[in-house]
Amino acid sequence: MLESLEQELQEFEKKQYKFSAEINSNKENIKVAKKTMDQIKINIADDKNALVLKEKELDKVGGLFQKLKEMDQKDTEALLKAQEKYQKISAGLLESEDGKNATLEQQLINAKQSITQAQTELKQCEMTLNHNRQQLNKKQKDMHSTENEYKKYNMDLEKKEKELKNLENELQKLNYKDGYSEDLKNQRNTLMAEIRPLREKVDQFESRYSQTRFEYRNPESNFNAKSVKGIVCKLINLKDKSAAYALEVAAGGKLYNVIVDTEVTSKKLLQYGQLQQRVTIIPLNRVSGKFMDQQTIALAEKLVGKENVQPALTLLDFPNEITPAITWIFGQIFVCKNMETAKKIAFHERIMKKCVTLEGDLFDPAGTLSGGAPAKSGSILLKLEELKEIQNELNKKEYLLKDVETALSNVAQTAEKYAVLKQKYDLLTYEIDMIRQSLQQTSYHKIKEEVDSLNATIKELTQRITAAKNLEKDSTKRAKDIEIQLKDAVNVRDKQLKEAENQLNVLKKKAEQSRKEWQNREQESETLELEIKELKKTIESGNEQLLQAEEKSNLFEQKGETLQQELEETKDKVKELQNSIKEQKNIINQQNKDIQGLITRKEDIIKQNKELELDIKKLNHEINDIKKCAADCKHKVLELTRKYEWIEQEKAYFGKEGI
Structure with missing residues (x-):
């Protein structure tokens, strides 16, 4: 076994060296990738700066180019118009005051037609105006005769509108929205319906698990x-x-103890x-639980792995004010993954703490063990977690209901006052509408509408x-001027033709100059556009x-993390194998010592056996001699018995005293 462990250690040490070399190589690759990324960023920044400068230059040149192009277009259009004007004057169509071209005879005819139209319009308007003024005088008299009825209705309307305005002010002062009370009642009904289930x-749970209810x-x-904090489990x-059942077993009956602030409150x-x-009541001022020291926790984690053991307190959240009680209950207990782990920790000479497995098996260093099948009803702590969610929702709804009922109570009087004022407001609005309808049906109102219409028509006329x-004045003057020009038609034509020719020549030169400037700037603009395109x-x-460099760098970093993780795992394995080899060698050394002791003992036994064999021989010899x-x-x-008969007779008295 030692040989296989040493071979395995050599393999993992080779892996360790290999991973170390790969990590170093990967670090160099990351450095190169980052250096490349930095250089690319510098190049991009330089190109962007150059692009900004070129775009500014293009804006400047482009603006001037566009301006020149627009100027060229305007000059070209002006030149075309001047050519058209010159052609028309050459054809005998002279320019009139309105800018149109026609013969002097046609211009004179147009001017006389305008005079006739103006005179006709003037006569028609004057006739209509006189008729409307007569009608206006008549209607004004009629309106005056019906004014009393209208005034009566109008005064009543003004009075009602003033009352309506006062009501509006009173309604605004109430700061109440129409239907607000009904909305609150609907909210209350909805909340009550949601609270009931x-x-x-909650009641069903507490009746089923009565130990979770504390009433006083x-x-x-x-x-x-506030001096009564509540039941521990809540x-x-x-x-x-996943640790719910373990924590439940760890706490035992204390899970249902009640925490209060002092022993006075408990009494x-x-x-x-x-x-x-x-x-059972726990006064906070009478208990002082201790947190498990970090050395014990570190030793336990080292023995079985951090993922296999945790102090019970680290698996719980609770208010700071009840810390003494919770540490008193859970402070010196470990929660372990399985029985083997719990056994190792509970009975370790440097730990000796209670351990509970996730399945609820309890190992007490005092020597007691407890376990077996978990409760069929499941973990009470898990059920309480579900209950807390329901309780939180219930508390939230009840808090909202309380707010709604408070709002209803506060708004009841206001709502009643608002309803009274709103009824008055609606009634008054109806009355005002009826008065307005009556006003519109009065003779005065109808005549007034006719008078207003007549005044507007008179103004237009x-x-x-x-x-x-x-128009008559201007057209008469224009006709006279044209008649004078007809007497000198040739000179007028020549004068306009000369002016048109001069204007045409000036515009030709201007258009040629504009096109030349525009074309010069066009090439510069195109060059800048091409440079900008290349920069983009x-x-x-x-x-x-x-992006490619970043992806490559990320791959190297991911690879580095993977390699580092594999290296750490390999190091752990190497360390584990070294410890195993060390333990194996210690076992072998101990076994060698035990074997040497056994050999010595064997020799002693063999020697002792030989001595005993000699003693046996001696004893056998002595036995044979005795026999x-x-x-x-x-x-x-x-x-002697045959020889002396009295011996047989007296044998019964041999060895007795006094005979």
Whole structure:
């Protein structure tokens, strides 16, 4: 066995050296990958800076280029218009004041037509205006005669609207939303319906597990309920549900003890609390549990592995204020994975602590063991975890219900006042609507609408008359000017043609200059765009390279973690094998010592055996001598008996005193 262990150790030592070498090589690979990543990042940053500069330059050049291009387009359009204008003037279509081209004769005809249209519009508008003014005077008189009825309704309306405004102010001051009370009642009904099944579940649980319920009456007035902390099982929370049964066994009956602040509170509860069942009370000021020391924990973890043993306290959450009681109950207990682990720890000479397995087997260093099949009903702590969720939900709902009922109580009076005011408001609104309908049906209201319509029409007609007069005036002036131009038509045409030709030449030069400047900037813009495109490709390629380098680095790091883990496992295995070999050698040495002792003892026994054999021979020789002597004596007695008859007769008295 030792030889096989040594061979296995050699194999694992080779693995250890191999993993160490691979880890060192992998570290170098990571360094190279990170160096490559850093260089790629620098290159990308440089390219990005260059890209920003080029884009700024392109914006500058591009802006100027776009401006030149727009200017060229405008100049080209202006040139086309100037060419068109020149062609029309050449064809005898002279430019008029409105910018349109036509012959002077046609312009004169258009001007006279405008005069005629303006005069016709003016006459029609004046006739309609006079008629409407007559109608307006008549309607105003009619409106005056029906004013009293309208005033009466209007005063009533103003009064009601003022009352409505006052009611609105009063409603706003109440700060109450319509339907709020009904919403609260609906919320209350919903919460009560949700609370009922939750409360039933809690009651069913507590009736089934009566030991988890602690009920008492206040032993005195002004009793501080916070001094009673509660039952242990309800004050602790499980960090690991798989350890529930172990913790339940570890606590035993203490799981159902009641924690209070002082022994004074416990006496009051026992004497005057009218308790319904027997309970054990733990006063916090009278218990002082101890945390397990770290050396003991470290030794236990070293013996069986950290994953196989945990102090019971580390598996629980609980309020700080009850720490003395919880440490008193759980502070010196280990929870172990299995019986073998628990046995090793419980009876180790440097530990000697109670251990409980996950299955509920209890090992006490005092020598007692307990276990067997777990309770059929399951772990009470797990059931309590479920109950706590229900209880939390119940507490939340009850808290909301309390808030809703408080809000209902507070808002009841306001809601009643709001309902009264709202009824008045609705009634007043209805009355105002009816008054407005009555107003609209009065003669005054109808006539007033007609008067307003007539005033609007008169205003429009006045504006149209003004516009027609201005058109007549402008058209008359234009006709006179055209008649003068007709007398000198040739000169007018030549003058406009010359002006158009000059304008055309100027615009031609301007358009040519704009196109030349635009084309010069176009090549510069295209070069910058090409450079920007190449920089973007380079940055994109750099990002891809960086991503690949990061992936490669991550792979190396993952590989390093795997190798490190394998190395640690190998080191642990090497250490374990070294310890095993050491233990095996110690066993062999001990066995050698035992064998040597046995050999020595064997030699002593052989020597002793020989001596005893000699003693046996001596004793056998002595026995034979005694037997021979006895036979001689017997023969001699027979001879004496034959020779002397009185010996047989007196034999019965031989050896007796006084005869």
